[in-house]
Amino acid sequence: MKRTMMKNSIVEAIVQHHDFLIMPHMHPDGDAVGSSLALALALEALGKNVRVFSLDPIPYDIAFLKTQNFWVSTLEADVALDYVIALDASDEGRLMDRLDRLKAPLINIDHHKTNTGYGALNWVDETASATGEIIFELIKALDVPLSAAMATALYVAISTDTGSFMYANTTKRTHLIAGELLGLGIDLEGINRHLYQNIPMNKFRLNAYVLEKAEFHALGGLGLAVVQAEDMKRFNCTNTDNIVEALRNIDSVEVAVLVVERDGLVKVSMRSKGAVDVSEIALKYKGGGHVNAAGFSSELGIEETKDRIIKEFSAIGFRTDHHQ
Numbered sequence: 001m002k003r004t005m006m007k008n009s010i011v012e013a014i015v016q017h018h019d020f021l022i023m024p025h026m027h028p029d030g031d032a033v034g035s036s037l038a039l040a041l042a043l044e045a046l047g048k049n050v051r052v053f054s055l056d057p058i059p060y061d062i063a064f065l066k067t068q069n070f071w072v073s074t075l076e077a078d079v080a081l082d083y084v085i086a087l088d089a090s091d092e093g094r095l096m097d098r099l100d101r102l103k104a105p106l107i108n109i110d111h112h113k114t115n116t117g118y119g120a121l122n123w124v125d126e127t128a129s130a131t132g133e134i135i136f137e138l139i140k141a142l143d144v145p146l147s148a149a150m151a152t153a154l155y156v157a158i159s160t161d162t163g164s165f166m167y168a169n170t171t172k173r174t175h176l177i178a179g180e181l182l183g184l185g186i187d188l189e190g191i192n193r194h195l196y197q198n199i200p201m202n203k204f205r206l207n208a209y210v211l212e213k214a215e216f217h218a219l220g221g222l223g224l225a226v227v228q229a230e231d232m233k234r235f236n237c238t239n240t241d242n243i244v245e246a247l248r249n250i251d252s253v254e255v256a257v258l259v260v261e262r263d264g265l266v267k268v269s270m271r272s273k274g275a276v277d278v279s280e281i282a283l284k285y286k287g288g289g290h291v292n293a294a295g296f297s298s299e300l301g302i303e304e305t306k307d308r309i310i311k312e313f314s315a316i317g318f319r320t321d322h323h324q
């Protein structure tokens with residue numbers, strides 16, 4: 001279906017119905033939470049019944065967003081819904097903790113190029129830097145005036161998914177949207193302080209410990225760090241955000257990988273400076289993502305998973321030399 005047709009049918013579905021449930025992907029990030037909040041506020045402004053259903057806590061750096069009126073972690077057994085709107089979720093596996101029992105048709109709004117098109121209605125735009133860009137366009141199409149609260153939520157979505165407008169997914173459109181959001185009375189300094197200058201001390205200590213033990217392979221082109229369950233226990237911190245980005249910022253590194261032992265699995269997050277498409281490796285291991293940021297889960301244990309990653313990226317160092 002053509003992009004505009006998908007958009008129009010989703011706008012129509014929202015206008016003509018009343019009961020909605022928004023579902024950000026599991027372990028929601030700034031884009032998932034910000035997009036969900038902005039859309040919930042817009043649907044509320046249209047007089048709709050809307051809640052956001054998520055089982056996970058909101059990460060510390062985005063917890064300042066005023067989500068309280070919408071967020072629920074349980075649903076009544078006989079919940080009646082017209083549509084479930086999945087946001088920023090590349091496949092149904094990212095919603096699987098919550099899809100049971102829900103019979104309403106799915107609207108899938110996302111920007112991952114690996115999106116499987118699992119919805120009854122799908123609006124997938126891989127040229128959008130964040131799902132927040134698509135939600136911005138949707139709110140406009142719904143003719144809802146953007147409030148400062150919506151603008152704040154969308155700014156958080158876009159700022160976090162673009163690495164503060166640094167990643168290659170940042171476009172002219174991204175800046176035009178951000179510019180319009182800045183004109184709506186948002187507190188930019190306050191938002192940035194919450195997002196980027198707000199690391200709890202125990203998290204800082206965990207980051208430092210893990211980074212100190214980081215390994216480098218492929219002539220320094222691959223940076224690899226591991227967080228074991230016992231490390232998270234020792235530092236009383238389960239948040240592993242931004243560790244992989246710190247590794248990526250090293251001069252020789254083309255690809256940074258963080259391996260985290262979590263929920264009896266090994267979770268792998270990969271970041272690339274752009275020369276290597278990490279989503280290809282993620283797809284090979286049934287994960288997903290973008291050129292610059294992708295991930296997957298592994299049942300192989302830490303050591304075997306590390307060995308596989310080192311083999312996959314063993315030629316990166318030569319590409320780094322080529323760039324210099």
Ligand SMILES: [Mn+2]
Nearest residue numbers: 031088131161
């Ligand atoms: Mn996103």
